[in-house]
Amino acid sequence: MTDSALSIAFNPAGIELDPKKGLSRQLYQALRQRVLDGRLSGGARLPASRDLAAALGISRNSVVRAYDQLYAEGFIEGRVGDGTYVAKLPEKALPIKKLSTNLSTGFSTGLSPGLSTKQAELPVITSSKVIHSTALSRVAKHALDLPPSGVPRAFRVGVPAFDLFPFEVWSKLQAAFWRKPDLQQLCYGDPAGDERLRGLIAAYLRTSRGLSCTAEQILITSGAQQGISLCAQLLVEPGEGVAVENPGYRAAAYAFAIAGAHVQGVAVDQEGMDCSALAHLSNCRLAYVTPSHQYPSGVTMSLARRLELLAWAERTQGWIVEDDYDGEYRYSGAPLAPLAALDRSGRVIYVGTFGKVAFPALRLGYLVLPKGMTEPFARRRSLDMRHSEVSTQAVMAEFMAAGHFQRHIRRMRRAALSRRDVLLANWPQGLAGVGPMPAINAGLHVAVPVSSFAREQALLAQAKAAGVEVNGLSSYWLEDSIEPVDKRAGLVLGFAAVPEVEIKAALERLRKVWN
Structure with a gap:
């Protein structure tokens, strides 16, 4: 041509x-x-x-x-x-x-006048098209909702009083690190985490929590959730049973389910998880618990239950994953010693986080592992992320070494106590179908019982219309729970996220719409 x-x-x-x-x-x-x-x-x-x-x-x-x-x-x-x-x-x-x-x-020799240059639509891959992948199907089944966006409002759950965080101190430490960084720290680092930070965390746990551990047992993680996920990947084989509190922290249950475990809910009462039920679970290999302040009910696991759980782990050679997500907040006496402090057989993995004393976006947590387990956990973690971000670890280490961390914890505890007291003093009384406000001796949230699921949903809708964030207790139960739906109802309120004046204003709005 x-x-x-x-x-x-x-x-x-x-x-x-x-x-x-x-x-x-x-x-x-x-x-x-x-x-x-x-x-x-x-x-x-x-x-x-x-x-x-x-x-x-x-x-x-x-x-x-x-x-x-x-x-x-x-x-x-x-x-x-x-x-x-x-x-x-x-x-x-x-x-x-x-x-x-x-x-x-002439398509073979030129461009057609009828064909647009706009971007062609790409095929959409749906879960039905990848159902042959069991891992992908588990992810689709156990996906978390996106967290609430924007500035915290009353009564957002899981958020500390980070409006009180000493950002000026933190920024100075951050600037000092980058002003003249140690070039060695800018290379690839230890997947177990910054050595200095690990030592300081171990020292803090020994003095403040009564947990005897060394730096070699500490593994730095990107928040508590990564620590839980590592436990799911390394401690449980597909098909083995995992006991979780029900109601409980569903993100932990999902991490174990995605790893292929058979997740089984165990009832929670006023003494914590009913540990006697573990003997009746099929092939149960691991128990995940929040003993210091059960999430979301707020109860503290009794000493008898703690000893029973430790005996189960030693007898079955099982594992206990202890999530101490807000253990620093106790309003009468010193913080409770963690379950791991009672462990004498090396069966407890302790999960800690800085997110509840600093701010969630920090994404800095840690595991305390039995001796000899840090190296395999670090090797596995290095396949997901080579190591944690260096400057955050270095700045947190200096923050702790200079005494800012302990002072900040005391300030946060006082602030949470003050905000709790405002909630208790101004909580609307005599609400139809709403049980009494329980005592709040620890933590950053409270669960209030409600008579029925329908009443819970009505209260949540009214709160949302009033611009107030309240969670339904029913959303913390596993999907296959046998408990009657009305028995799952309740309101979960975080009380630390906003100052006292905002708590009072939010409670006044709730009083109007709920009455």
Whole structure:
């Protein structure tokens, strides 16, 4: 075919370029898409860059840049003295089925005037298309809702009083680190975490929590959730049983379920998890508990239950994952010694976090592991992320070493106590279907019983309309719970996220809509 025939076959009407965006990039994408879907078949000759530029009303340089990118990626090829041609690609290699072509339109030698240059829709992969992957199907079944966005409002759960965090001190420490960083710290680091920070965490736990441990037992994580996920990956084989509190922290239950475990809910009463039920669970390998302040009921596991749980782990060679997510907050006496402090057989993994004393976005937590287990946990973690972000670890280490951490914890405890007292003093009394406000001796939230699921949902809807965040206790139960739905009802309120004046205002709005 002659050059004149090619020019007639080529019609630029199908190419639409937005002058406000990169012209060469748009042209590259349009031509690339035509090669992939077969509208430009292998061996088709492309117009000379000067001719295409004139036809489209753009500079020749824009066309040359588009051609150069296509050439670099192998979509087109140049023939010395004979122009530019579409490369011949194997039909099986093309990701999109070829469109039927009509030779009389000249599709094989040019661009069709009826074909838009707008981005073609990509195929959507749904869970039904990947159901053959058991791991992906488990993820689809056990996905968490996105957390609430925006500035915390009353009564958001899981958020400390981070409006009181000493950001000025933190920023100075951060600036000092980056002003003259140790070049060694900017290389790849130990996946177990910063050595200095690990030592300081161990010292803090020994003095403040009565947990005897060393730096070698500490593994730094990106928040408590990563620590729980590591336990799920390394301590349980697919099909083995995992006991979780019910109601409880569903993100932990989901982590174990996605790892292939058979998650089994265990009832919680005023003494914590009913440990006697563990003997009746099939092939139970691990128990996940929040003994210091059960999430979300708020009860504290009794000493008898703690000893019973430890005896079960020693007898069965099972594991206990203790999540001490807000153990620093106790309002009468010193914080309770963790379950791990009673462990004499090395069966407890302690999960800690800085998110409840600093702010959730910090994403800094840790595990306290039995001796000899830190190395395999660190190796496994390094496959997900080589190591934690260096400056955050270094700054937290200095924050602790200089005494800021302990002072901040005392301040946070006083603030949480004050905000708790405002909630208790101003809570609306005599609400229909709402039980009495329980005593709050620890933690950052409280669960209030409600008579029925329907009443719970009505209260939640009214609170939302009033701009107040309240969680339903029913949402903390496992989906396959046998407990009657009305027995699951309640209100869960976090009381530390906002100052006292905002708590009073929110309670006043609730009093109006709930009455």
